[in-house]
Amino acid sequence: MPQTVQGVVALAKSEPVQLVDIVIPDPGPGEAVVRVQACGVCHTDLHYREGGINDEFPFLLGHEAAGTVEAVGEGVTEVAPGDFVVLNWRAVCGECRACDRGEPWYCFATHNASQKMTLTDGTELSPALGIGAFAEKTLVAAGQCTKVDPEARAAAVGLLGCGVMAGIGAAINTGGVTRGKSVAVIGCGGVGAASIMGSAVAGASPIIAVDIDERKLAKARELGATHVVNSKDVDPVEAIREIVGGNGAEGVDVVIEAVGRPETWKQAFYARDLAGVLVLVGVPTPDMTLPDIPLLDVFGRGGALKSSWYGDCLPKRDFPMLVDLYQQGRLDLDAFVTEEIGIGDIEAAFEKMHHGDVLRSVVVL
Template sequence: MHQVRAVVARSKGAPVSIETINVPDPGPGEALVAVQACGVCHTDLHYREGGINDEFPFLLGHEAAGVVESVGEGVTEVAPGDFVVLNWRAVCGDCRACDRGEPWYCFATHNATQKMTLEDGTELSPALGIGAFAEKTLVAAGQCTKVDPEARAAAVGLLGCGVMAGIGAALNTGAVGRGSTVAVIGCGGVGAAAVAGSALAGASKVIAVDLDDRKLEGAKALGATHTVNSTDRDPVAAIKEICGDNGADGADVVIDAVGRPETWKQAFYARDLAGTVVLVGVPTPDMTVPEIPLIDVFGRGGALKSSWYGDCLPSRDFPMLVDLYRQGRLDLDAFVSEEIGLGDVETAFEKMHHGDVLRSVVII
């Protein structure tokens, strides 16, 4: 058993606190990871606000990188000393998605079996099955992906959630390729990553859409060729105008990184005929698909897709993206707005809420 410091949300809406928690030694199929860095994600704030479930207290943090300290019986994927990025979808290998060769859709992903607890024995609910705002955390070994140990932990740990979701929405779900035209609606962490992924794929036009000029400037630095501030211009009309070469009626791929009915509708109408809409922004349960004439759905053709975690397979995608980062071809450092300590998470939530940062990253 290990006693470590960690960031805990004890009740809905209450400020987080630094607590001493108990982390068990790894059992069969588990790994103990000494966390080096963990990004502050909107999902952590959703947990604190009770927006995901009410299984308080929560051990927050999930965009993390660190070093495997020990492993349990039967673990072969990683070994003590390995530098790993954590993921929240450890594939099972046995469900119908895995059996048909599509493990990125795994329907039975799993986490550590043993529970981490407060000092009094109260069981903690780790955010996305990880709980990495902690000096050490216990995960399923399949949640650990070994990557280049020379990589900066603060940068590559962000592949654990938001950055992978955005890059994967472009590369995997949207199948953006050389010469594609792409529009990304919403340029926070996920949208900015979708911009970077589109540029990496060789898209000829990458149009960033947002309400905040600061985020649009950041998107330009990551590869956006055009920007649209939707407070000044109708984004659908602007995207159609920018992509109007050769009679195109919109972008080949439009990625909604906001996840609201109005932005999804904009994405629907901003794509070219036979184009693709990718929804990667996470809607709330009360939101519904906007009213769109069914003839428009039929008449525009193409595809309307949802992107789960960028449809990524960590064992395939994390090492590749870390290698591209190490080669200077993918600027993951650009997503790290600041490095902070465990005690600064509450302040980081405020900065995130006001759009002041792409990611604050806790360094442990």
């Protein structure tokens, strides 16, 4: 039987979110109902509320989540009721051209649940990133559920569902950061901080954190940055070059741009060493364009200019590994949980996000 639970919904553009009753259908073929234990408050949720993703209101917000599978539909074999899972928005299809060539982390036809969750009057909801986890329960495609160690703290490992995975993956998967490589991360919010942590776990050195907020730079040091640069006070490109200037280096091996702005992308471009890699993981707005850079500089510096989608992750490969590292004390996911809040506190969490007061507020149900 369909269930009525509480969920946080954005009914109209720029209006405060509301905690309302929503209807969760029984899972159909290939679907699962998950009882949500914890869900992080991500900038993407705010973008949905502000109409920055699309205008398919009303939205059921929330997507960085962990919980327990309650029921599965016909044909589901990868998870079963009782499994502890982290939700993801890359349920790969296995059949598209990316999957066919052995690169499922680029899957172009990822799955979501076929059925719709609704308001009690029957109005269909658009779940954020196909998940919608600011709710007591949610309906997802079974492939969006990744089994992990059930002893792990839900508030911490749920963050792998988006921002933390995006940052770690931008460093390790997209940027190819390995032992001995030098790294700079421009923008030390949640995603940038995760890039710093991922670079540290991979053995990179030096790791240079760049931001204009001293609080974020202090946190970056805690997470593994060996140097910090306040770009409000100095030219970050010159500062990075000075730090790595030995042996003729003109910059770092990998620069991760976690802001998503033309001016910081340009800084990242010139902060690379020759043949260095630039990874864009910050999300730009539709009006932004590439800065004016001579094409000869693009050719002359060599290397690679990349963007990172979800940290180029494959959830069934990456989530269990990262949760195991967390359980071993080698990956401090707890450091990203600034506060635990109730499901009715999301508007206040958005305000704290605006002021840079948190890495993540996490709703615990």
